[in-house]
Amino acid sequence: MKKETLKSILLMTPFIVPLILFWLIPLFMGLMISFTDWDYISPKFNWVGLYNYRDLFTDPDFLRALTNTAVFGAGTIFFTIALGLFFAVLLRKHFRGSRFYQMAIFSPWITPAVAVALVWSWIYEPDRGYANFVLELLSLEPLGWLHSSETAMLGIVIFTVWKSIGWTMLFYLGALERVPRSAYEAAYLDGCNPLSQFYHITLPLISPTTYFLVIINLIQSIQVYDQIQIMTQGGPGGSTTTLLYLYYEKAFQNFQMGPANAVAIVILLLILGLSVLSSRAGRRYIHYE
Amino acid sequence: MNRKYQGVHLVIKHAVLLLFSGLFLFPFLWMVMGVFKTNNEIWQHPHQLLPGSFDWLRVIKSSLTLGFEGYILNSFIVGILGTIVMLAVVTFFTYALVFMKGRYSEVIFFIVLSTYMLPSAVTYVPSYIILANMNLLDTLTGLMISNLPNVFAVFYLRQSFMKTSVEYLEAARIDGAGHLKTLWHVVLPLNKSAFYTVFVLTFVQQYNNYMWPSIMLKSQDKYLISQGLRQFFIQDGAYGMNWSEVMLASTIAIIPVVVVFMLGQRWFITGITEDSGIK
Numbered sequence A: 001m002k003k004e005t006l007k008s009i010l011l012m013t014p015f016i017v018p019l020i021l022f023w024l025i026p027l028f029m030g031l032m033i034s035f036t037d038w039d040y041i042s043p044k045f046n047w048v049g050l051y052n053y054r055d056l057f058t059d060p061d062f063l064r065a066l067t068n069t070a071v072f073g074a075g076t077i078f079f080t081i082a083l084g085l086f087f088a089v090l091l092r093k094h095f096r097g098s099r100f101y102q103m104a105i106f107s108p109w110i111t112p113a114v115a116v117a118l119v120w121s122w123i124y125e126p127d128r129g130y131a132n133f134v135l136e137l138l139s140l141e142p143l144g145w146l147h148s149s150e151t152a153m154l155g156i157v158i159f160t161v162w163k164s165i166g167w168t169m170l171f172y173l174g175a176l177e178r179v180p181r182s183a184y185e186a187a188y189l190d191g192c193n194p195l196s197q198f199y200h201i202t203l204p205l206i207s208p209t210t211y212f213l214v215i216i217n218l219i220q221s222i223q224v225y226d227q228i229q230i231m232t233q234g235g236p237g238g239s240t241t242t243l244l245y246l247y248y249e250k251a252f253q254n255f256q257m258g259p260a261n262a263v264a265i266v267i268l269l270l271i272l273g274l275s276v277l278s279s280r281a282g283r284r285y286i287h288y289e
Numbered sequence B: 001m002n003r004k005y006q007g008v009h010l011v012i013k014h015a016v017l018l019l020f021s022g023l024f025l026f027p028f029l030w031m032v033m034g035v036f037k038t039n040n041e042i043w044q045h046p047h048q049l050l051p052g053s054f055d056w057l058r059v060i061k062s063s064l065t066l067g068f069e070g071y072i073l074n075s076f077i078v079g080i081l082g083t084i085v086m087l088a089v090v091t092f093f094t095y096a097l098v099f100m101k102g103r104y105s106e107v108i109f110f111i112v113l114s115t116y117m118l119p120s121a122v123t124y125v126p127s128y129i130i131l132a133n134m135n136l137l138d139t140l141t142g143l144m145i146s147n148l149p150n151v152f153a154v155f156y157l158r159q160s161f162m163k164t165s166v167e168y169l170e171a172a173r174i175d176g177a178g179h180l181k182t183l184w185h186v187v188l189p190l191n192k193s194a195f196y197t198v199f200v201l202t203f204v205q206q207y208n209n210y211m212w213p214s215i216m217l218k219s220q221d222k223y224l225i226s227q228g229l230r231q232f233f234i235q236d237g238a239y240g241m242n243w244s245e246v247m248l249a250s251t252i253a254i255i256p257v258v259v260v261f262m263l264g265q266r267w268f269i270t271g272i273t274e275d276s277g278i279k
Helices: A002-033 A051-056 A060-090 A098-110 A113-123 A130-137 A152-178 A181-189 A194-205 A207-222 A226-231 A243-253 A257-285 B003-036 B039-043 B056-066 B069-099 B105-116 B121-133 B140-146 B151-162 B166-174 B179-190 B192-208 B211-216 B225-235 B243-278
Strands: none
Touching (some): A002 B140, A060 A243, A098 B003, A098 B192, A113 A152, A113 B003, A194 A207, B003 B243, B039 B243, B069 B105, B069 B179, B069 B225, B069 B243, B166 B179, B192 B243, B211 B225
16 A cells, blocks of 8 residues: 555656756745745845735736736737637538638637747738728728837737637637537427527527637736737737736836836735636536536 | 437538637638738738748748848757756656655645746746856756756646556565665556657747747857847847748758657557556
């Protein structure tokens, strides 16, 4: 018995050690640093208590980053999940070409954000880019896209939705596969039309997947960085500076480790708070078998 | 039901899907076509999708002068070697968690799973300091080691391991196989598709990884492809002067990951059919 425990510890160690080294200790250290005024270069630092946090919540840059992140999150999560489900429903049955369509929708997800963000910055070019060309065809007003503080975030949201729909669709395809056929047969016998069948049977039965996807997309959208670094660098006029971008600027450009880690802890608390909130809300709507 | 109605339905479905596939693929198509265009052609109005000529020789010549081989090699080292080591570590851990249940197995799994919710940003500054103390800053080894605790992989493999029927394991044990033998000869083959899936997904993630590598890798010969691409884009000063070259660089950055994914795609299918054969 004891030998068995020893073996199990031996098998777990190679994973547990890096987990402690690069997750648990950093988490604790990050929290500690957020209570200091450390500047990374000097070995000395002072404890400042909650000063960094109080400072953040009176700092207009931080408050704007918070709003920007909320706008970005709301926009991407809603459209990614709704469109992901839409395509999964269209593609759930195998038919000629379904595999091609799946690959087409999934392809943006596998490509490096940096590479495709470069292509998209051409698409968004106000004078000669493709986005305004399409708007012109539809006889709509051209937009400033990434060059205007009013539309830059819209541009980032569209790009992100384009990139992440495939991932969501993949999870929904799996979930739809697992809905038992008998559930549909019963509904068919009861004379349900396809729409109410979708609403009363499919949606409740895939709700655990929806919950999972909301949480995953939440975590990801609060941590958006790559496309913003490439496409706008937080601009114009700070209109696309999100929390993680602000964190990067504070930590690795200005070396204000205290405030930077305070931002990181706020990101952490936001994710925890929102997941608790959505699991509360979910309890009423999520259907577990 | 009504044949005619079904036919119309199918046409609409294909039309909608074709339109959307076009939208999804358009940026790639534009990028690849841009490789063959001159800068004037890229900026001409109204837009033309096809370039004036497909000058393969010029494209091949300028691909060779880009100097991206080093970045791609680094990305592959991290994406393949890093992922294989990560898979080994995670497999041992998950095996012990699922098949050698002890008093604390549930607690350990709960702790590991809860870190999945944490934003990795919280760990960047401290991990940077820890790597610096280990003398692993600015090394690919450091990057790979810090990527080892992959909680998604634990989560995914655990789901799959739990479906493995206990009879096979017991049969192996009766035959006198130890844990490592059982793992290699029973658990591994029975969970092939889960391994392929985790491998391909992690490879894609590591190959594309940008923020953390660009924080901890500082010398240009260590850069991963995304960092190298960004460097290429900003080094000429004016942002995006030579779009034809930018399109070429982006295309070259994308091709390897697409190829690996396509190869993995075939393995997914084999894995899945094998899995359903066992059930």
